[in-house]
Amino acid sequence: SELATMMDVGVNQVIASCMSLGLFVSINQRLDAETMSVVADEFGYKVEFVSADILEAIEEHEDLPDKVHPRAPIVTVMGHVDHGKTSLLDYVRSTNVIAGEAGGITQHIGAYHVTLEDGRHITFLDTPGHEAFTAMRARGAQVTDIAIIIVAADDDIMPQTKEAINHAQAAGVPIVFAINKIDKPGANPEKIKEGLANLNFLVEEWGGKYQSQDISAKNGTNVAELLEKVLLEAEMLELQANKDRRATGTIVESSLDRGRGYVATMLVQNGTLHQGDIVLAGQYYGHVKAMFNERNQRIQEAGPSEPVIILGLDGAPQAGDKFNVLENEREARVIANKREQLSREQGLRTQKHITLDEIGRRIAIGNFQELNLIVKGDVDGSIEALSDSLIKLSTEEIQVNVIHKAVGAISESDIMLATASDAIVIGFQVRPSLQARRLAEKEEVDIRLYSIIYDAINEIKSAMEGMLSPEI
Numbered sequence: 268s269e270l271a272t273m274m275d276v277g278v279n280q281v282i283a284s285c286m287s288l289g290l291f292v293s294i295n296q297r298l299d300a301e302t303m304s305v306v307a308d309e310f311g312y313k314v315e316f317v318s319a320d321i322l323e324a325i326e327e328h329e330d331l332p333d334k335v336h337p338r339a340p341i342v343t344v345m346g347h348v349d350h351g352k353t354s355l356l357d358y359v360r361s362t363n364v365i366a367g368e369a370g371g372i373t374q375h376i377g378a379y380h381v382t383l384e385d386g387r388h389i390t391f392l393d394t395p396g397h398e399a400f401t402a403m404r405a406r407g408a409q410v411t412d413i414a415i416i417i418v419a420a421d422d423d424i425m426p427q428t429k430e431a432i433n434h435a436q437a438a439g440v441p442i443v444f445a446i447n448k449i450d451k452p453g454a455n456p457e458k459i460k461e462g463l464a465n466l467n468f469l470v471e472e473w474g475g476k477y478q479s480q481d482i483s484a485k486n487g488t489n490v491a492e493l494l495e496k497v498l499l500e501a502e503m504l505e506l507q508a509n510k511d512r513r514a515t516g517t518i519v520e521s522s523l524d525r526g527r528g529y530v531a532t533m534l535v536q537n538g539t540l541h542q543g544d545i546v547l548a549g550q551y552y553g554h555v556k557a558m559f560n561e562r563n564q565r566i567q568e569a570g571p572s573e574p575v576i577i578l579g580l581d582g583a584p585q586a587g588d589k590f591n592v593l594e595n596e597r598e599a600r601v602i603a604n605k606r607e608q609l610s611r612e613q614g615l616r617t618q619k620h621i622t623l624d625e626i627g628r629r630i631a632i633g634n635f636q637e638l639n640l641i642v643k644g645d646v647d648g649s650i651e652a653l654s655d656s657l658i659k660l661s662t663e664e665i666q667v668n669v670i671h672k673a674v675g676a677i678s679e680s681d682i683m684l685a686t687a688s689d690a691i692v693i694g695f696q697v698r699p700s701l702q703a704r705r706l707a708e709k710e711e712v713d714i715r716l717y718s719i720i721y722d723a724i725n726e727i728k729s730a731m732e733g734m735l736s737p738e739i
């Protein structure tokens with residue numbers, strides 16, 4: 268009705284237009300943004316969304332090319348459990364790969380920034396693992412520039428190695444491989460490289476495009492060389508930021524400290540954060556009362572790619588929440604309150620994800636080009652066969668991607684990946700764990716279970732053709 272009024276056409280015309288898209292709507296129904304655009308287009312209007320969502324209402328202007336400078340890469344370490352993530356992060360944190368800083372960094376604040384001997388910088392996210400990485404991404408935060416995938420040379424490419432690779436790839440984050448534990452007697456780095464080649468990740472030494480470095484995280488052997496390769500990868504990304512603007516970035520972690528109040532570790536991604544700034548982070552805001560770096564030194568400002576601890580927020584935002592600096596406190600309070608109200612109304616619901624039933628309609632509207640799937644199954648052979656057939660369903664209009672496939676029950680990490688990549692999860696002869704089911708309900712991720720390959724293929728095919736009969 269509102270849309271009809273704005274366009275000065277009859278409500279019934281708008282309803283009819285929706286019907287032609289296969290949508291049966293009532294007069295006071297809220298239309299989603301895409302539908303609104305298509306309907307308006309039909310009447311010769313273009314929809315412009317003016318701060319449609321207060322969550323996004325904060326000015327995010329583009330930086331002029333002459334204002335930006337290179338910034339340090341932000342790196343996450345991922346890999347199978349016990350392959351050496353923590354050891355690598357600890358080694359880098361505490362040793363003289365880092366210039367001048369006697370004693371290294373002793374505290375864990377969720378991220379740290381190191382300076383190499385030649386003055387270049389790297390920022391590490393200190394919560395290793397792809398779960399943390401994808402959890403942040405599921406909240407809309409794309410923080411990592413480069414992923415180090417660590418594989419122990421005395422072991423094999425393990426399920427979580429593959430999972431980590433898939434999570435990095437789904438995020439479009441370039442990978443550098445670290446083949447660890449080369450000091451161990453049974454270590455066989457070549458076997459790992461062969462395993463990677465079998466997964467279609469050919470490392471440079473083997474004529475491929477992936478950088479890889481044999482290391483010992485325990486002894487520090489070749490860690491400097493690994494960082495060199497990370498920086499090379501970073502150079503190709505041409506990472507840039509403008510330090511002369513108000514800061515924006517992401518919350519890495521936060522907590523309530525008895526003596527100091529709310530403490531948040533934030534990563535500045537653009538601009539410079541100053542003591543005294545008014546920060547809005549998720550549903551909370553406040554003046555930056557004090558700032559500290561990862562060495563627990565008090566600082567006055569923090570620039571792009573620098574992690575800081577700040578005191579002064581009136582609550583603990585979630586990891587992955589974005590932060591902004593605003594001009595005045597009133598504005599920050601209004602937005603924070605509005606966000607709180609919205610999240611209460613929506614019962615903390617974040618975002619609705621694609622479901623199989625919805626695909627036909629989205630295709631009809633014409634803005635659906637990629638169908639992301641996660642395939643879990645009981646045996647490797649059937650997963651491969653099913654994935655291949657699903658990918659072959661791709662048409663000129665819609666690309667079907669299997670962003671992750673693995674043997675095993677549907678896990679929380681699968682659901683997180685689905686949330687972050689807007690994917691549908693397919694279980695073949697396997698079921699979701701209880702936690703996965705709960706998370707899927709909360710995040711509204713569509714899980715489809717099959718026991719016959721043909722049924723799975725047929726149902727996805729029908730959905731893509733818009734033929735799926737709605738579930739009642």
Ligand code: GDP
Nearest residue numbers: 348349350351352353354447448451483484485
């Ligand atoms: P994470 O689970 O991936 O964080 O792995 P950790 O860093 O906790 O390492 C698991 C175990 O492997 C620990 O006992 C480490 O001491 C050991 N480890 C890690 N890196 C190396 C290495 O380069 N050489 C040897 N010999 N042991 C290592």
